[in-house]
Amino acid sequence: MHALRVVLAEDHALLRAGLTQLLEAKGFEVIAAVDNLADLERALTDPTAEAAVVDVRMPPSFTDEGLRAAIGVRTLRPGFPVLVLSQYVEQLYARELLASGEGAVGYLLKDRVSDVAEFVDALHRVADGGTVLDPSVVAAVLERRRDSPLERLTEREREVLALMAEGRANAGIAAALVVTEKAVAKHINSIFAKLDLPTDTDDHRRVRAVLAYLNF
The missing domain is CATH 1.10.10.10 (Winged helix-like DNA-binding domain superfamily/Winged helix DNA-binding domain)
Structure with a gap:
């Protein structure tokens, strides 16, 4: 069975190592695990990369570097599957990520990673072209x-x-x-x-x- 080739971007070393181990245990191949924007952008140019799991906030400014890189790779490779992780609910980030209307995107809170089955399922859905939003984002939209x-x-x-x-x-x-x-x-x-x-x-x-x- 083909192992999906994933780029992982997370600046916290322990979480990055944990996610790498988790993904590989679940049958994914992590071809790059990076902690900054420059390395992420470089990793996303790898034509063999098939999906990415990206933290929204990364060095150097810890604002929205990961999100921008995710949107950038989808501009170059329309429909490239990206699952974005965030510490907080940011509806604007979710809307920007979905703006192309192409699917194959996900936006989850980092807390959701603790539910391994849900996290892995979300990545599979995104890789298959689906759209996944964190229930907390959905709840915020409902209220608004x-x-x-x-x-x-x-x-x-x-x-x-x-x-x-x-x-x-x-x-x-x-x-x-x-x-x-x-x-x-x-x-x-x-x-x-x-x-x-x-x-x-x-x-x-x-x-x-x-x-x-x-x-x-």
Whole structure:
């Protein structure tokens, strides 16, 4: 089985070593584990790299270097899978990361890494072209968007859209809401129609729906 070749960027040595060990134990190949922007940008030029796990804040300024590098590589390699880790909920970072509408992106809080299964699943979803948002980001959006045009959605449709934003597939949404996958598909089609999303592949429309959810 092919091991996904991953670039890892994290400035804390212990966390970087721990993530490297975790990823390799779960079948990934970490081709570079770096702690600064210059080395990250260099590692992302490796044509054999297939995905990246990147901390938002890195040297030298500890602001948004990792995010900028992630957006930069996706400009050069559209759709390149990137999972961004952040210490805090920053909705702006999530929106910027998703702005291209191409999918294959994730934004998780670092605390989420402690749930190994969830972290690994998120990376697999991103590598497969999906979009994964931390539940804390989704909750913050829900609170902020109470008076938005998304109010045209029913309460159940908003619940489905929130779970879509977390990156869950139809089966996962069905399990979370204790409904059938057929019911989930019906809700999703209604969401697409109410948000006036053009006919396209379902994966692409899911990303567009999440972007609408994030106020693009």
